[in-house]
Amino acid sequence: MLWFILSLASAFLMATNAAFLKRFFSDLSPWEMGTIPFFYASPLCFATLLIMDAPPLLDGFFPAMAWVLPLSGLAFLLHFRAVYLSPLSLTMPFLGFTPVFVIVTGNMLLGEQINTTGTVGILLVVAGGYVLNLDSAKYGLLGPIRAIIREPGSALMLLVAALYGLTSVGGKMLILTSSALFGPMLMFALIGPMFAVILTIARKISLRTITRRPLLGMGAGVLLFLEILCHNLAISMIAAAYMVTIKRLAGIFSVLYGRYLFGDRDILFRLAGTLIMTAGAAIIVLLG
Template identity: 60%
Template structure:
């Protein structure tokens, strides 16, 4: 179950970076917060390419890169745009639907077939992830669904979840035609260069702010660098939908960080969601 351990590690690192950014970069804009991990991971990912080497690239590598990269850039920008426009409790729940889209795209692009038990486990993780992110007092269970029709951020985040479903599978296509580490490192080098150029160019971010805390910035970059390694090796070993489903358990680690570091309250829905996700992940690990 190496893939499961690596996927869970990627989930932990994803949540760790979120808590790290909130702890040390809460004074910057959401746009600059989006840039910093990508920007500071560039030197490490570049070194990773140098030391791991450039593998022989198959015929499907560049066609996949040609649409995965722009879609990832758009999805990252829209992700933070949605959070900026609407409450977190009306946007974050929709990220839990990424595995559903990965299930569809994985079948279409890669011909990945999942077991009935595995799909059942995925459904539980998706439901648990949705419940995990609900606000316990303001909007209720159906609040985010209803908000699609009145909150632009909710509709945007659902579109982002669909894009992540495509990019995760597209990334695996690139891995098949190269290697797991090369694909991950290359994509993040390009993201770390292009996203800052775009957001600084349109006036959404300041280079001075991004460079203000270099040591802390490299700390975030290192977390992302380690996450890239775990993510790409894991997704190369198993169906993309399974891997993305386990990685969505980052929400559980985020809840723990929120409780320990930031003394967050209102954990009723979070405890319920955590229990549901844990059962779903166990089913995938054992029967998927």
């Protein structure tokens, strides 16, 4: 039962961090807002590495890290840019598409196949995306589909879900070639400095700006660190499919945050769509 609590905590922390950043850092650029949690979580990840026993690193660890690290960094930045651009209730639920993309990447990289049940899950996820924008149906049956394309955060989060479909497979490679905590902690320890250096050189962020509110920044960093910890501890206790299914509930938490913290409207359609997408994701990862 502890794995379920940790998985649910990971979903809650993911949604809470997105709401926290939107509430306190939406005045910054999306690049700066996306950098802050990783910048402040990095020292916590380094400290964890120092106090834990390093596992033997198997062949494939460093090649996997070489592509998972930059691709994860890109996905995280686009994730927070989507949150910056659009309401939480119209962005976070689209992470429910991640299992759909995992099926594709799993087939490409691991030779995994889907069955009829998995196809049903895919259709449910797509239907949930339609219901999410059902308030646009007054413009015709294709209204919700056009709304997904028209809403920049929703469209961007679909791209993020596709990237997570790749990085989740890569993350599994890191765990298999090290341990449940070492690989992820090393990756997140490196992402913070990587963001700071690259984006400062590219003049996308200012270090003065992201360190201007250190207490709030530390809050975002702690939320991210706890999410990393809960996520990977849960995976170490139970099959990843069960853990991922529970974490998809982050979309529902985000819909509730959007309604009660930011006054998002049409919440019934978005909550119903999120529930359908979550059901589809559950079918894909558990029965697909």
